Amino acid sequence: MLLTEKIEEITFSPAETNVINYILTDYTKIEDTTVKAIAKETFVHPSTLIRVAKKLGFHGWNDFKAAFVKEQQYLHNHFVQTDANLPFVENDSILTIAQKIASLEQATIADTLSLLEHKELQKATELLYQSKQIKIFTSNANLLISQDFALKMRRIKKQTSAAEIIGEQVYDAHSTDENTCVLLISYTGENSMLKRLLPILKQQGATIIALTGIGENTLTKFADCHLHLATREKLYSKISSYTTSTSISYLLDILYSTVFAKNYQKNMAHLVAIGKEYDNRTSTSPVMHEGSSAKLQITDSFIPN
Numbered sequence: 001m002l003l004t005e006k007i008e009e010i011t012f013s014p015a016e017t018n019v020i021n022y023i024l025t026d027y028t029k030i031e032d033t034t035v036k037a038i039a040k041e042t043f044v045h046p047s048t049l050i051r052v053a054k055k056l057g058f059h060g061w062n063d064f065k066a067a068f069v070k071e072q073q074y075l076h077n078h079f080v081q082t083d084a085n086l087p088f089v090e091n092d093s094i095l096t097i098a099q100k101i102a103s104l105e106q107a108t109i110a111d112t113l114s115l116l117e118h119k120e121l122q123k124a125t126e127l128l129y130q131s132k133q134i135k136i137f138t139s140n141a142n143l144l145i146s147q148d149f150a151l152k153m154r155r156i157k158k159q160t161s162a163a164e165i166i167g168e169q170v171y172d173a174h175s176t177d178e179n180t181c182v183l184l185i186s187y188t189g190e191n192s193m194l195k196r197l198l199p200i201l202k203q204q205g206a207t208i209i210a211l212t213g214i215g216e217n218t219l220t221k222f223a224d225c226h227l228h229l230a231t232r233e234k235l236y237s238k239i240s241s242y243t244t245s246t247s248i249s250y251l252l253d254i255l256y257s258t259v260f261a262k263n264y265q266k267n268m269a270h271l272v273a274i275g276k277e278y279d280n281r282t283s284t285s286p287v288m289h290e291g292s293s294a295k296l297q298i299t300d301s302f303i304p305n
Contacts, residue, residue, distance in 0.1 A: 027069055057216070074214065077114065111232070115227075127209060131181035135180060180207070
């Protein structure tokens with residue numbers, strides 16, 4: 001849940017409301033302003049700011065200010081000219097629609113990249129790399145995207161599966177252990193099925209990577225590490241889940257790539273060797289031709305006889 005959403009759900013006193021209205025009017029005003037100065041501007045006692053912060057779940061004003069400014073900076077970047085919910089209008093031509101969707105997806109990738117934290121990505125990569133089994137739990141269209149990730153991972157000998165059958169997720173969760181890394185994917189981080197699986201996964205000793213939107217949510221609280229999805233869409237007042245799907249796909253491509261890079265030469269040689277033996281496709285396009293022109297940096301020692 002975003003802080004701006006949390007603010008709407010909490011009842012504040014008249015003095016506290018003065019502070020809330022002040023920070024919502026222009027978040028940049030509080031970035032380099034002291035508690036004393038804000039209190040003076042809003043005609044309240046400085047302790048009122050502390051009470052506001054604590055009502056929102058923070059230890060003090062500075063903790064709240066840092067989180068609030070960071071959230072607002074994110075929400076005001078990248079998507080200035082693109083509506084993630086209604087990226088095109090009724091009378092747009094088909095080429096205009098194509099251009100707007102291209103712009104939306106480019107902005108989504110830049111948006112998702114801006115949310116990546118090196119420490120969390122590094123930890124997620126290590127958890128996936130060290131695991132003997134990877135399981136993905138998600139729902140709806142996210143499952144289709146996850147199946148592509150699972151296929152790629154299996155091709156580099158990482159046992160990966162996406163739980164598909166409704167009602168079987170609990171059994172799949174019970175089949176995990178300390179050698180299992182679990183990916184939980186939910187835009188809100190509050191998917192009821194995934195929340196039901198959390199205590200089971202914890203009891204089994206599985207490690208958890210959560211992919212969710214920004215803000216406080218249940219999955220990130222209990223995950224071993226988390227990666228943020230672009231957070232621009234409403235729950236249902238939208239044409240489609242364009243940014244969520246693009247963001248998930250991008251993050252999963254990153255995770256596949258970072259795991260692949262842990263054994264780059266070995267994985268590349270394995271894929272090329274299998275392809276040479278079993279891929280009999282042909283093409284008239286010179287771009288697709290395999291041969292001496294393909295500059296693959298693979299050491300001979302990894303290529304099977």
